[in-house]
């Protein structure tokens with residue numbers, strides 16, 4: 001490969017949605033992108049918090065960073081967030097957007113017959129519609145540039161159902177993300193922009209807070225590797241899928257769940 005075809009992370013910005021939760025996957029992914037040399041944009045519900053997290057990550061890793069608010073489920077809010085990011089790029093404060101990690105998500109920890117239509121719609125909106133809206137906002141710039149990386153957060157719940165915290169709407173929404181990823185991958189296959197997904201099993205985030213030693217033991221017993229994943233293990237997969245070397249992965253899903261998908 002000639003040098004001219006290598007895209008340096010130093011020249012690009014990675015946008016991460018859902019990245020302000022202290023022990024969350026999104027924050028670990030944002031940290032990893034910054035460590036890899038990407039400038040980072042943090043998009044999450046609270047503007048002040050998004051900005052604070054971006055600043056901290058930018059300072060720690062010596063990269064440009066910007067944070068602002070978005071409700072990924074709301075078209076006007078996504079348009080506004082996109083506009084704010086675009087303005088930062090135009091002003092030369094961050095490079096053009098080369099990667100998008102769609103991580104914002106919510107769960108639905110209630111039995112099916114207790115699932116209200118409101119909860120169903122909310123869970124579908126944040127997880128599935130959010131992935132659609134944010135991708136639709138940032139994809140055109142990547143297509144124009146002829147290079148881009150989109151990584152979507154699904155879950156093993158999409159493949160096996162349920163799981164420890166995800167029930168019916170959550171599993172359905174995460175399965176929608178798999179179909180979305182594959183269909184769009186076909187459509188943009190040879191554009192230079194790749195879109196892939198990941199299906200983690202249980203990950204050590206705040207979702208685990210409140211778990212009892214007994215429930216943790218039951219969970220670990222159900223995972224062939226005998227433990228939940230760390231957020232940095234998930235972040236490493238986002239890093240690889242967003243790299244130049246991952247150019248031949250298109251519409252692929254990576255199971256990162258301690259072999260839970262083999263159960």
Ligand SMILES: NC(=O)c1ccc[n+]([C@@H]2O[C@H](COP(=O)([O-])OP(=O)(O)OC[C@H]3O[C@@H](n4cnc5c(N)ncnc54)[C@H](O)[C@@H]3O)[C@@H](O)[C@H]2O)c1
Nearest residue numbers: 018020021024025045071072103104105155200202203205
């Ligand atoms: N933790 C796990 O075990 C696990 C396993 C598989 C998949 N996942 C998925 O990984 C992602 C992150 O999970 P986590 O455990 O870090 O969760 P988390 O709750 O710690 O983080 C979710 C983030 O999304 C943000 N968010 C929620 N609704 C939003 C909206 N409408 N617009 C913008 N941002 C919004 C939250 O503010 C938060 O920062 C989720 O999509 C989750 O479904 C988690």
